[in-house]
Amino acid sequence: GIQVEQSPPDLILQEGANSTLRCNFSDSVNNLQWFHQNPWGQLINLFYIPSGTKQNGRLSATTVATERYSLLYISSSQTTDSGVYFCAAAPSGAGSYQLTFGKGTKLSVIP
Amino acid sequence: DTGVSQDPRHKITKRGQNVTFRCDPISEHNRLYWYRQTLGQGPEFLTYFQNEAQLEKSRLLSDRFSAERPKGSFSTLEIQRTEQGDSAMYLCASRETGSGSGELFFGEGSRLTVL
Numbered sequence: 090g091i092q093v094e095q096s097p098p099d100l101i102l103q104e105g106a107n108s109t110l111r112c113n114f115s116d117s118v119n120n121l122q123w124f125h126q127n128p129w130g131q132l133i134n135l136f137y138i139p140s141g142t143k144q145n146g147r148l149s150a151t152t153v154a155t156e157r158y159s160l161l162y163i164s165s166s167q168t169t170d171s172g173v174y175f176c177a178a179a180p181s182g183a184g185s186y187q188l189t190f191g192k193g194t195k196l197s198v199i200p
Numbered sequence: 201d202t203g204v205s206q207d208p209r210h211k212i213t214k215r216g217q218n219v220t221f222r223c224d225p226i227s228e229h230n231r232l233y234w235y236r237q238t239l240g241q242g243p244e245f246l247t248y249f250q251n252e253a254q255l256e257k258s259r260l261l262s263d264r265f266s267a268e269r270p271k272g273s274f275s276t277l278e279i280q281r282t283e284q285g286d287s288a289m290y291l292c293a294s295r296e297t298g299s300g301s302g303e304l305f306f307g308e309g310s311r312l313t314v315l
Contacts, residue, residue, distance in 0.1 A: 093242075120302035120304070122303065122304065124306075129308065130237075130289050130308065130309045130311065131306065131307075131308045131309060132243070132291065134303065134305060134306075137301065137302070137303035139302070175242055175243075177242070179302065185255065185256060186231070186295060186302040186304065187245050187248055188233075188243075188245070188293075188304060189245065190242030190243050190244070191242055192241060192242050193242055
């Protein structure tokens with residue numbers, strides 16, 4: 090099955106700093122999503138981005154499908170950005186759109 | 201649109217007992233997925249439905265796990281004879297088909313603790 094690798098596994102930032110999270114995947118995809126898992130465990134949708142670039146406020150994401158990677162940018166980080174960020178991908182052609190998740194990046198933003 | 205709803209949010213049970221989790225997807229979403237997440241890991245896929253048909257169940261962890269979606273709306277995930285290793289967060293997700301978007305939406309999860 091598809092492999093999804095995220096880096097770095099842990100990241101500590103000073104409030105106000107910028108960061109880039111990376112997701113590599115092993116096959117072509119028909120679905121790629123970024124999530125933020127809140128302290129209660131819910132997965133909050135950030136981006137649905139199987140290709141291209143999207144922006145939402147201080148967050149933006151880019152997926153280069155031909156090179157099989159995606160990047161999540163967080164600018165002017167805030168303490169509320171802390172938590173675990175997951176990338177998940179579904180391989181093209183499977184039809185099921187079932188997502189395989191990476192192990193996540195744990196982000197800590199300190200004041 | 202009330203989002204994906206899961207119940208109960210927390211369940212504590214003794215080893216050997218049966219437990220059942222319920223998931224209500226976003227209305228008109230005909231695809232429904234179950235995932236399990238253990239501490240420090242990403243969610244792992246278990247099974248999924250299109251309407252009432254269970255299209256993939258080979259990833260269910262053992263024959264103690266079963267899921268159904270009898271009327272194509274809500275779904276249940278049952279674990280029989282629970283073991284301590286079943287302690288985890290059980291997540292449900294749904295998506296609509298035919299819209300061109302493959303985006304999945306997750307519920308808040310049901311956290312299981314087996315004593």
